[in-house]
Amino acid sequence: MEIKVISREMIKPSKPTSPENKIFNLCIFDILHHDTYSPVILFYPTFTNPNNSLKHSLSETLTIFNPLAGRRKDLVSVACNDEGALYYEATVNTTISDFLSPPKLESLNQLLPCKPCKILPPGELPSLPHLMVQVNTFECGGVAIGVFSLHTIMDANSSAVFLRTWSAICRDQRGDTVPPDFDSAFTLFPPVDFSRLRGGIVTSSTKGIEASCTIRRFVFNEEAMNNLRTLAKDEDDNNGASKKPTRYQVLSSFIAKHMILAYSTKGITSNLVLLLHIMDIRRRRGEPLTTNSMGNLVWPAIIPYEIEDTNNNNISINDFVKITRAKFESINKDFFLRIERDPDFLLSDECGGMLMEGMEKKKPISLMFSSGFNLGFNDLDFGWGKPLWVGFRGGTQETIPNRVIFIETSIGIEAWISMPEEFLAVLEKDEDFLTYASINPTVSC
Structure with missing residues (x-):
């Protein structure tokens, strides 16, 4: 089985981040986490993507989740500078049915943009995207969407909130979305003197x-x-x-x-x-x-x-x-x-x-x-x-x-x-x- 990346681009927010939202402050629990990417891969039997709706809806979603389009500023904050999320497209030379009968666990990582759950060196963080996506299309027309989010910014619940919003916008049902709350975690649990933590x-x-x-x-x-x-x-x-x-x-x-x-x-x-x-x-x-x-x-x-x-x-x-x-x-x-x-x-x-x-x-x-x-x-x-x-x-x-x-x-x-x-x-x-x-x-x- 071969999984081949055919394109790579940076998806930027559809609108620039306002000046008052240019800095996202991390809470103490964010800082305590290892810097890793958390993966999730979603398999669908049919993939219809008219006019690149996945890309357009992701761009719109990033205007709502602007820290995901930013880069790490320092230990306690993120610069919401609209640099964007990394987006790959790949082909898989088998059917989705063959891949899941039973699931080829040994090949799952190839459906992701890079190796998952590795602890990242601190020096790399300012240049790394906070979100990476790989859209893998199977021979039968099915698709696996591999999503990587930086754990320092989002836990599993936060990733689910982001994916619910992206999917609702993609199917043109924006009324199903609820705005994310980026303020409460920092307000309730601001960083302390982490050198003595x-x-x-x-x-x-x-x-x-x-x-x-x-x-x-x-x-x-x-x-x-x-x-x-x-x-x-x-x-x-x-x-x-x-x-x-x-x-x-x-x-x-x-x-x-x-x-x-x-x-x-x-x-x-x-x-x-x-x-x-x-x-x-x-x-x-x-x-x-x-x-x-x-x-x-x-x-x-x-x-x-x-x-x-x-x-x-x-x-x-x-x-x-x-x-x-x-x-x-x-x-x-x-x-x-x-x-x-x-x-x-x-x-x-x-x-x-x-x-x-x-x-x-x-x-x-x-x-x-x-x-x-x-x-x-x-x-x-x-x-x-x-x-x-x-x-x-x-x-x-x-x-x-x-x-x-x-x-x-x-x-x-x-x-x-x-x-x-x-x-x-x-x-x-x-x-x-x-x-x-x-x-x-x-x-x-």
Whole structure:
């Protein structure tokens, strides 16, 4: 299979950015993030693009999302200078049906403008586009739209807001759009003295952290999810009523158990596991934040878990569920109000402890989970209907290992797991794991 780039151009905003909007200020959570590009790939069975509607609608969308057409000014701000977004067009010498039967994960990165999830050198940032798009046309007339956004500016929720706006403008339904809010994140959570920031394990030096990882896609159908939630429910201490965990709680707990067992099977043991969950601040903080508030409005909930014997197959899903639920309940509106009212909290020993400062010296097994639930990627309609499938990245690349992304699909919940190949090979042969999970099933076209 050959994917060939046939054109490359810079798409600029259809109107110049006004003088009062020339600077976009980053919030403290933006600054804490690694400088990487976050990918999403949308597959459609039919691609009709009269008069380059994708380009024209992107240009119009960039007037609304002007930081995406700008360039990094300094550590705490973006120059909205209308330099534009990089736009590629490519051809794929196969049909979309062949590509998705089953999805060719090893070829996904070729549908993207460059390598995903690599940590970018600081010196390159002032010259790099904040948005890159690659439109890949298959022999059958289908298309895969690969979108790269700079993580420093947008988290997954922000990317979804941008894509909803672009797709609505492309299908000429501007009334379906809601203006993005670029102000609230900075207003509520302005930068502090980052030289004294207690970032903990999340912002520790990345030297030596990156490893060669492979992506696997596992699908948990509705029956599997119902069985797992029943298996993991516990008794409420107060009234004895059965308490069923959420889909996220049970699935992250189940996968964490089997990732740990994969490590122990290969002889790598650690009695300390760090479960790192990326939590959306918007829903927990509430107004003035909304789903259209832009930026990296996420907080890392880090849960240490001591395991007595990593070779013991009785690692409890229920334990993971209980501690995850308790941790999530403690990170609420009051917690974020405390950060707003006392920015020095982020410099405190207490915050450093919450973020497991210094814990990397103990060489724990760190597992990172994030969710694409309710973001609407599967509903993005550019005028050709909803996507057949939504992909992220694939192949083998240098990246931070042990990352899991969840996304809803028509056939169940997909878990995209990034691990070193030798450990993923163990997971793929784990009979208990495969009782509930299907490995990279075919997408119906």
